[in-house]
Amino acid sequence: MNLSIILAIAFGGALLTYFSGKISKKARDVLAVLISLVIAVILAFFYNTSSREIFYTGFLDFPLILRIDTFSWFFAFTIAVIGSFSIIFSLSYIRKKGNTDYYYTMMLLVIASMIGIILSGDLVSFYIFWEIMSWSTFLLISYNRGPAIAAGIKYIIMSVTGSVAMLVGIISLYSHYGTVIYTELSGLLYNASSGYTIFIFVLFFIALGIKNAIWPLHVWLPPAHSEAPSPFSAVLSGTLIKIGTYGIILLIYVIVKINVFLNLGEGIVSARYIIAVTGAITILIPTFIALLQDDAKRLLAWSTIAQAGYIILGIAYGTSESVASGMFHFFNHAIFKALLFMVVGAVEYRTNGVRDLNSLGGLIKKMPVTFVGGLIGICGLIGVPLTNGFVSKWLIYKTLIINNSPFLAFAALLGTWGTILYSYKLLHNMFLGQLPEKYEKLERAPFSMQLPIVILSLAIILFGILPGLPLKVINSIESGFGLEPLTINIWGITSDTGTINMLNLFVAVFLIGIMIWLIFKGSKKSAGIGQYDNYAAGTTVPKNKYHYSVDFYGPLHRMISPYLRDFIDDFYMSLARSIKNLGNGIRRIYTGDVGYYAIYIMLFLALLIFIQIKWKLW
């Protein structure tokens, strides 16, 4: 099986979907799901293989190369799976809205280009797919109109800014080393001056950091994630920003190589430390901003930035445990963040677009499956034992503490505390507490929404109990990078400095669970009380007058919100405004008076002659 066939299916399928939609809506839905599943299945067969092929020679002098190894397989497969779940989820989500052909085509195009990026074997094809991803994402973010338009423009401008920086980096590498192929570039920077390496690093980090939403390049993410259609938010948050992560790993561990990276600078001013600290900041600030949000999707969007901070921290820290945690957390985050966006999407779908956490509540009885999905999702997000998030967070804490980085460890820990607060807010304000009267007749989420929610929830538990499955893959990636692999078994990790075994934990939790169940079973049944059967100051509380979810964490909110204004966003906006004003000012030279124009011509002539006399150009 050729790698180019995957891309052909992905890109061709996207186009085909559009035209099939013109014939039959049903056929198109089936086709879209089928294509995304086929890609995932084909990729699954590439497990543990490695191959490399030139798939196109027509682009200037650059042979475009595809390659697969464990590293790219891991990312590509995750993306394909999450992508196909999102498409299944879309089936009912998007049905009510217009332009469905367009929606599916763009969705498949984004997935196809992401897989193209991952499978690329050289920087030029990486860049080409990267740009295709950028514009197709842009066209999909604005799909919902209204505020989504501003979100889209913010996204694409930042994205273009990043990609032009990366383009300079790529061409600069080419002009120095005469190649853009990973395997040939790999390690060549060993001899470069550290100034040049930093130059390359900065250029690539602008692009990758923007995609990965590293603070202070994150400003596009909250509006884009919250305004995009929910299944696409799942793709954005679960996989698209991880393309940035992939690029950072690629840059550090494949192109620059770990030994050069760790020797870049010393102590506090080393590249490793600076990126790790940026990762820590990216955990801290967005976590607490997430706490302030009242829009469910915006909350999740800020949470995504924070979790990306963990991943960056892990990857940049450069020990084999931290890198493993970074990649494992990437995998986990893809699962639980996609799940959470789907949960919010399902609620949004049933309530006709309500995402305001102040006006939802009590949906547990109406949408129980969705609630369970949300519960498991936030458990994973927090890192509760027996969910996948636990293992990756455990790894990062451990390596940070062992390697004497208490501040980074504390930042990671503080981030988790914040995560607990905001995830509880999310779950509580949607599913627990009071059910507003207007939602009395709410139905369950449709099957096509419940299916991906259930599967992803199961995956969280599965990889929480059997972390060895993904860790095995990660281990073989790490040995490819020249890092020492961890000692693992299917249940966990063994090492001298700390062992984790999910089997023991699982048995313990299982037994405790049975005990609690028995206690409850044996004790007296509690009496159920209706929602409106409560009193204040001796009288009944008026219906729908009070909503307990409003002003959740009020005091905390008032305490921290003055410190958390998004100054970075203000800065970018004022930059944009000043460019606009500059343009308006410069335009005035075209006064409309033709006399001036003739004078310009004469002045230009005079300038040329002056230059000649002064500098003797000719």
Add this chain to the structure above:
Amino acid sequence: MNFLSEYIYYIGAFSLIFIGLFIVLAKKNLIKVIIGLSIVDTGINLFLITLGYIRGGTAPVFSKPGLKAENMVDPVPQALVLTAIVIGVAVLALALTLAIKLYKHYGTLNLRKIKEQKW
């Protein structure tokens, strides 16, 4: 004096060109500007003719015996001038046509007032 007589045509030509350019740059009436352009054209034509002109020269035709090539006027600039005159006339005619139309739209030929197309 000798210098002047040798370069008188060049001086004349460039004076015309600069006068014309000055009119184009400084005058605000469209008709005057067009006249300026026309003067520039005339100056250039004079300049081109001067390039090939030889004082007391003859036509470059070998019809009579005894005519020397050194004394002949260069015919190429004259051909150029013919073409340039035609082009100049075309531009002039077009400019005047447009001026009439412009006057119909604006009711003025003052270029400082005709500033709707700007920025």
Add this chain to the structure above:
Amino acid sequence: MVNPILLIVIPLGLAFVVPLFRFISKKIEKFIPFFALLANLIISLTLFPHVLEKPIHVSIGGFLPPLGINLVAGPLGILFAMLIALVGFLVSIYAFAYIKEKDQEKYHILYLLLLTGATGVVLTGDIFNLFVFFEILCISSYSLVAYFGDKPGIESAVKYLIQGAVGSSLVLIGIGLLYGQFGTLNMADIASNIHSVHSISVFIPLVLLITGFGVEAAIFPLNAWLPDAHSSAPSSISAILSGIAIEVGLYAIVRVVFTLFGASSILTFLLFLGVITLLIGELCAFNQENIKRMLAYSSIGQIGLIVFALSIGSLSGINGGLFQLVSHTLSKALLFLAAGYMIFRSGSMNISSFEGMGKKMPYTSFAFTIGAFSIVGLPPFIGFPGKFMILKAALFEQDILFTILVFLILLATIIEGAYFFRVVQTIYFKGEKSTPGQEREIAPLSVLIPVFIFVGLIVVIGIYPKLITEILESSASELLNRADYIKNILP
């Protein structure tokens, strides 16, 4: 082998036949440009393989060079001739439905003359002849800008004419000075003697020619006519002006600087000039509300980029510059045609009037989007290889100056992206979601066919740039190897 002179004769001859055909039938006249340019396209395509082997050169009237007028069909000339014929051909199809006025024979005559002038400029080997063709091009474009006879059209045409006339006077003075020194008008002959003369007396004509042609090439600060003329001309003419007229001006500058003078030292100046033109064009376009003005300023920016690339002066730089030139011609022509029909339907040039066009005119909107993405330089469209090659050429100089200029260029790209994406969003995502009873107004076939041929070319060359890189490379080497050019004409 076909004689390249046909490329000039056919459109020129047919231009004056147009009124005669009126006697036969009034419907026939609009097909004449179509056939003339189709013939030109075919001729230039058949000449293309011959030219790659050896430039063709034709002496007219029996005089051998350096006397007499001669045509030189080198790779560069044929590349331009092909481009002119192609764009002219497609735009002439567009005009079937777009030009609806009663006396449309004037349009067709002037249109053919404009393209004759453009083809003549790129094929001639005689500097005065170049000027004459250049004037044909200019005069017909002045009158075409005013074709509708409306207020903005007339005003812009007058301003264009004044600036253009000043520019061509400068050119003519420059040519006169050159003739005074060298006694010849043949470009190869002048080029072979250029270094034998004292530098300052060669410099003045160089400056005059650059300034004069610079007016048509829209180099800052000589470009004040461009936004006015492009925005008030009929859209088909805007496409030609933006896609062909400026490029031909650029061709003249390039020919003068590289072939005629071999002036590699002035390139440093042009390098900065290009970047300034680029930045100013993009900044001016950033906040435009008038779509055609925005596109016009964007053309200024693109010209700046091309000037920058050509002024790098290396083979790969010129290569990239020419690629960008082709890419700009195709993309900008497409944008003007697509936007033109949307303006035709909505009746307003304001960007906000494009709201909901994505639903109303899906094909035209799609084409506009492709053009916009291509101009910004996104793959897999033609703009991407162009920008890529330019950046590659600039960074291969490995000079800190070039790195700084590259960053300025990329800043301009970002600005460009910002305003083009804004328009794309307006077309697709702004306005009411879809009001009932709103009908699709599919553009007529004569609009869609040329527009989609442009889209096809943009995508195909974008995916497979090798399609044109061969001719670009030989064109670039023609520009760099003056000695070969001279030897070919003056054996």
